[in-house]
Amino acid sequence: MGKKITLSVIKADIGGFVGHSNVHPECLETAGGILAGSPLLIDYHVTHVGDDINLIMTHELGKNSGEIHELAWNTFLSCTAVAKKLKLYGAGQDLLADSFSGNVKGMGPGVAEMEFEERTSEPVIVYMADKTEPGAWNYPIYKMFADPFNTIGLIIDPKMHGGFLFEVRDLIDNKKVTFSCPEEIYDMLVFIGAPGRYCIKSVYQKGTNEIAATSSTQRLNLMAGRYVGKDDPVLIVRCQSGFPAVGEALEPFANPHMVSGWMRGSHSGPLMPVSVNTSSPTRFDGPPRVVALGFQLADGKLHGPQDFFADVSYDLARQKANEIANYIRSMGPFEPHRLHLDEMEYTTMPDVSKRLKDRFEKVE
Template identity: 70%
Template sequence: MKITLSVIKADIGGFVGHSDSHPECLCEADNKLAKAKQNDLIIDYHVTKCGDDLQLIMTHQKGENNTDIHEMAWNTFVSCTEVAKRLKLYGAGQDLLADAFSGNIKGMGPGAAEMEFEERISEPVVIFMADKTSSGAWNMPLYKMFADPFNTIGLVIAENMHQGFKFEVHDVKDSKKIIFSTPEEIYDMLVFIGAPNRYPVKAVYTRNGEIAASSSTQKLAFIAGRYVGKDDPVCIVRCQGAFPAVGEVLEPFATPYLVEGWMRGSHWGPIMPTGVADSLPTRFDGPPRVIAQGFQLSQGKLVGPRDFFADVSYDQAREMANKMAYMMRQHGPFEPHRLPLDEMEYTTMPQVSRKLAERFKPL
């Protein structure tokens, strides 16, 4: 049975500030998707949140980039924005950068990760969702999952993984893409994906072309031409069999790593794995959060979720992230806590530079 798994998210208003999603917005989204399921547009769905981002997880048989699915998601976000406006939530509708739907949700503000595949006898998937960070935040964990034998022992001892994987990497500034084969092109690939702001990993495939992972690479600042909030990306990863085991897919998040985002999208900070209930970025609007929801697919039905990062085995990761957050915060407006100037072009920095331009004199 060929299934499409679509994860589409948007920040349609924060409760309170940028810290959480209001229950009424979640309820409105659930009502809209229940109606879509009743009308046979989708097979199944799950509505959740990560911080102030509304997450729509859907299965259907209409393929990727389907107009009907994307329009339904857009209309759901519009309806939830009306709820957010009524409740005077902060930044109501901030990710909806277009006035009306125009055929595909990509390029309109919301983030989307999708994949189409033939459902296996057992089809476990993990869906990662983040808040207060940018597209490209999945580069390091995806590398560890699919190319690092110190993380994924299956690359060494599992015959069906030993040949490696292919990584689709996007250049989001010049709108180009490239495919790297691992392990033989690891060093070349790291030159690029080590700069996740420009070169996010869009997808990972087996060597015979079967989809293994898909992420959202939309950059709000590039779409809007100004800072309107962080991208807060999503990522889908298939597990077991020819893919890494569930535990190998989750393992990269046991060690916090630095991502760009946090307060006003202008700082480096540690990404903290939490359960859904704790995905509440509050300290300096952070630190950035990541949740992991696990499902078994059965004829397109979403059996789950398992709230993986609610597990106590990630307590040390959260403690480490808090210690890293304290260290980074001591730098205040100084780098390396604040992003470098060339990545601050969508903040107030350009206006300040123009205002003071004539006061700079030659040495």
């Protein structure tokens, strides 16, 4: 057995520049300086999508390491101090606690981590989204690991032909269930087709139980009990040699699917694949964005990134996303552009309902 590497991606919105559109360069410099000085890490990369800072870190301390989580927490605290100094919007909004309590899960930041033994070649993709929620990954993960029209490897690669195991989380009741695909695809789709509640947490290779993909499933509003913004989730996918090829893992985003989030976290819109440099959502604070950074892992070192969605082959996807955004925006405050009432519980909706409840008369 070789040594295991842990890849941790931890993100937080600690203040937007300007509004909810971007991260101030001084915040990114602060984060990079702190991670550079840590003896805990093998390697790291600091980046952003929209107004979220993303810390991509490799180490040998395993998942849920208190030391790594505390490092991330202290990094976000330092960035928050910079944000407050610059009077950035929503400074520290994702930090729901006053002090670190051993693990950042449940404290605001989004977390995706996986531990594995490096293969002869270890390509990974880190996906980062802004202005949406964890359920945004359901459609692309399904396409990557269960749809042969997207991933031809499911048919022609003997290592993939048996399918994959999908761990699905119920974010409301805090339960999980594992589906074996392809034979349980129809059962799984009943649940993952409702991404506001059911999210694919992880995917495993059948037979070996080797981790193939994992996502962040933190829902800020459920943790805070009030509206504090969308969750802006992250996803890690390992590629090649029994997993989807890099191109198969990227392919789902060539057709922008509808996700929840966008303006005030209360609207549906297309998920637009973009480069880091064009990841600032400005139109109606959107439309929602996704960035894909590729790394070649070697002894824990992150060689990269390759900014995959900077490729011109995603120009049509962006055009389509803009056309969808144009259409759905014309619906204004009407569903399905505005989210269903169940998703509006952290807005003015409860206050208005309470104020007007006596004016509702029974219909004879």
